Amino acid sequence: MNRQGRCTLSPGYFFIVCTLLLVIVIAVHTLWGLEGISQTEFFSDIFMPGSPTKHLSIEQFIFKDIRIPRTIAGLIAGFAFSIAGVLCQGVFQNDLASPSVLGISSGAAFFVILAYVFNFISRSWFFLPFVAFLGALSSLLSLSYFFLSRGRVSMKELLLVGFAISTIFSAGASLGLRHLIPSPIKAGEALSWLLGDISIRPLPMVVAYLPIVILLLIAAISFSRSMDTLSLGDDVAQSLGFEIKGLRIKLIALICLLEATGLSLAGVVPFIGLIVPHIARSFIGPKHRNLIFASGMLGSILLLCADLVGRTVNPPQQIELGVIFSFIGAPFFIYLVLRNRRTW
């Protein structure tokens, strides 16, 4: 326990604990409730090369085509959302900043609703992630236009513009959901995505995201030293030779890409980008190199746990991720506001 009341662990020890936890959570998330997994042929049938899917039992089919993609989707989305949260809090030098303040989630939500309105979703199940990605990027472009068209932009201004963009896209999404999607069934599908859901993701799609998230992680870690310097304040960073504006543009682009990756896999999951970096920071300290990786691992663990709770608390019903994270995240947000009140 250090002077700030934080329980700082050595990075090595922390990563060992996190890895063990992650392995346990993945195992439970993938295997919980499946019958017949004690039989040796359960796994050999699934992974035997050339084994036709139609010969698998329902339990084997569920493991292969639902549980594995669901776990991978949760891992990637949790990782992406949390790293985006760390970068966001670093870029805005604000404990309460998270990617949603830039309007990225709202942009993705708006585009997904539009896709439902124009019935594009039914063309291919791959279309939804693509549309969400485009929506997140459109938020980024709106924000960049504002950023680049002005000479000097304060962080406060940027947060306010992000909030405005978020409001516009949210209004568009609400309009579409309430008035433009004609069928209540389609509206239900769109709402499912808006509430956060990883239960129905095809394996090729989630596997395709693995290299993307690894590249984004490498990019985030490559910025960790600059982020450490940035956390000392703009003046110090400038005096050390950093080109602050350029650095911020790159980091915001990276945040958008990470957030879009998470959104396209899991839909809108509020608060994860806000709470995970705080938990990780309290264990491992503020150095970004460790913090980015630790937040990613913790985010994956939390998201998989939340999905497990949503799936098992009242079967066969399923509670969406967004609902669970709102229950956890909102009180945490209030706690942060109260804790930081004196410093504002």
Place this chain on the structure above:
Amino acid sequence: MLTVVVVGSFVPLLLLATRSSETFFTPEHIPEFPSSTRRIVSTSLATDEILWDLLRYHKISHELVGVSYLVDEESMSNIAGLVPASIQRVGHDPEDLTTLKPTHIILASFNNTKLLSIAKSLGVKTLMLDRFDSLEDIKSNIFAVSRFLNLDAHGAESLTQDFNAFRKKQYSPYSAEKTGSSALLVNPDFSTTGGGTVVDEVIRASGLINFGDQVGLTGWQKVSPEFLLKATPDFLLLHKSWQNIQQRPKWLAPLFARKKIIYYQERDIFSASHYVLSAILGLRSRVKPVDPIVRELFDPLRLDFLKAHPLGQLELETLYE
């Protein structure tokens, strides 16, 4: 002081908002009105369908000046393409209600709140229907609308006579208790229906057991795809969009390999008007093609309202060996 002013200004508003309106009625309390030239507006698809047939029966369909915008939605409406464009569509903008200068408004409790408050503020005769959970609710809604519009009961009886005929027969030779066949409805958003819904009654009245109700679900519930894969109903009721192989999620393949699948369009089973009977008959005819109840009720001499809109409207598709 400020608190006193704020509270003081809100109290009259609160009293105004909560006072019982002399023009706002529920199905249980409808007084008698003198009939005169009326401008009737309906704001939900269920009441559109009831009104359209009821007013045509009484040959006063010209009194209908507004229907909900969903009335033209092919996939949902049983009267799509029948209501002339001269009758205005309402709902997108709640203020359309004001421009129509209605004398009678028929609302559903699930209409958006602005529509409800505008109807209240207009001070015209308004009927609010708040129960759509069973066939009995639908039947009493039809009679409530008829009483509200001061129509003689023949029209409502005409619309509901087949309900009575059907209810007398439905648990005879092909009852669910005897066949024991079950059906599970699955929407593309992985929601299904348990007990206490019209769809639950449609399934039961079709001679089937509602699988969702059997496993203890009530109302509309989102369920996990794993539950859907493990469930073993005799019939699966799947949305029509899944009839297209390209739109089927691959990870639900075992679901589509089932032997008895019936594909539905929204209007086939989600109706909350007298057309629900055509949904039941349609479903029964798929489940038991030689059902004598279906054959008898299909007799065009007996059907008044279905004669105008024969069951050809139904798009239920069956796919089983």
